[in-house]
Amino acid sequence: MSTCWLQGKTVVVTGASGGMGAGIAATLIKKHDCTVIGVARNEKKMLHFIEELGPQYADKFSYRLFDVSVKENWESFYEELKADEIKVDVLINNAGILPKFKRFDKYSYDEIEKAMNINFFSCVYSVKTMLPMILESSTPAIINIDSSAALMTLAGTSMYSASKAALKGFTEALRVEFQGKMYVGLVCPGFTKTDIFSGQGDADMSNGAKIMDMISTDCDKMVKMIMFGIEHKAPMQVHGFDAHAMSVFNRLMPVYGSKLFSSVMRMANVDIFKEVFSD
Numbered sequence: 001m002s003t004c005w006l007q008g009k010t011v012v013v014t015g016a017s018g019g020m021g022a023g024i025a026a027t028l029i030k031k032h033d034c035t036v037i038g039v040a041r042n043e044k045k046m047l048h049f050i051e052e053l054g055p056q057y058a059d060k061f062s063y064r065l066f067d068v069s070v071k072e073n074w075e076s077f078y079e080e081l082k083a084d085e086i087k088v089d090v091l092i093n094n095a096g097i098l099p100k101f102k103r104f105d106k107y108s109y110d111e112i113e114k115a116m117n118i119n120f121f122s123c124v125y126s127v128k129t130m131l132p133m134i135l136e137s138s139t140p141a142i143i144n145i146d147s148s149a150a151l152m153t154l155a156g157t158s159m160y161s162a163s164k165a166a167l168k169g170f171t172e173a174l175r176v177e178f179q180g181k182m183y184v185g186l187v188c189p190g191f192t193k194t195d196i197f198s199g200q201g202d203a204d205m206s207n208g209a210k211i212m213d214m215i216s217t218d219c220d221k222m223v224k225m226i227m228f229g230i231e232h233k234a235p236m237q238v239h240g241f242d243a244h245a246m247s248v249f250n251r252l253m254p255v256y257g258s259k260l261f262s263s264v265m266r267m268a269n270v271d272i273f274k275e276v277f278s279d
């Protein structure tokens with residue numbers, strides 16, 4: 001049994017049906033005996049997660065199916081929690097999407113709004129709604145899963161980077177505004193092997209997919225690093241060699257760093273970036 005501050009807490013994890021969110025939820029339950037309420041849209045994926053978790057942990061996990069980018073969904077969720085007398089100690093905003101890599105002019109307004117709403121506004125809504133309840137906890141905490149894309153912008157990621165940079169600014173403000181009152185964690189992972197790349201289209205064996213696979217961190221390893229940071233209340237986490245490289249280069253060369261990385265992407269001449277570098 002852990003003696004960590006997370007022990008036995010009630011945690012809301014968005015995007016718990018897959019990828020890093022599923023790993024985080026499982027670790028919270030298995031290692032810290034937390035009660036986790038997972039949020040996502042796809043019930044099939046959620047049921048698969050529960051099956052993987054195992055029947056012995058079934059009473060520690062419940063789920064709600066809703067789109068996190070809709071403010072009213074958070075308001076109803078909050079009312080439901082209050083009616084059920086559930087008190088949440090920790091909120092982990094993890095749900096997110098990676099829009100297809102494209103040059104900005106090729107994005108539709110639908111794609112632009114989706115990126116901002118799911119990756120950024122969902123966190124604003126969840127924090128605004130859940131904060132009064134979380135602040136009543138003896139260990140209040142909000143952790144936002146951001147991205148290395150908030151540390152350096154690459155060609156083809158305008159809307160993803162914008163959404164994640166907004167999330168970084170929002171989280172950093174929360175951190176100083178609630179200093180001493182609540183643990184606020186910002187997590188910036190680099191490329192990680194999850195289904196987030198499935199939206200990039202093309203077959204698994206495309207040359208782009210192979211390169212992404214080569215530079216991506218294994219999902220379990222990333223979850224372990226993130227959980228270690230949360231267990232130690234790290235205010236900011238950067239994980240993965242690519243994320244560290246982006247962070248360092250962007251600080252040393254705020255303009256040329258991004259140009260250099262984007263030139264490497266162009267030279268790689270891979271299919272997933274074809275809508276970034278062609279007219």
Ligand SMILES: NC(=O)c1ccc[n+]([C@@H]2O[C@H](COP(=O)([O-])OP(=O)(O)OC[C@H]3O[C@@H](n4cnc5c(N)ncnc54)[C@H](OP(=O)(O)O)[C@@H]3O)[C@@H](O)[C@H]2O)c1
Nearest residue numbers: 015017018019020040041042068095096147191192194196
């Ligand atoms: N993988 C990477 O390389 C990487 C790198 C840096 C940062 N990140 C960030 O890490 C977080 C998790 O990513 P991941 O790689 O684990 O992605 P993933 O495997 O695609 O999982 C995303 C999760 O978010 C949920 N989700 C997506 N849109 C939602 C919505 N509108 N409402 C409710 N739930 C929604 C999905 O569930 P449903 O489909 O069931 O709704 C799923 O559970 C994201 O914020 C991502 O931006 C990922």
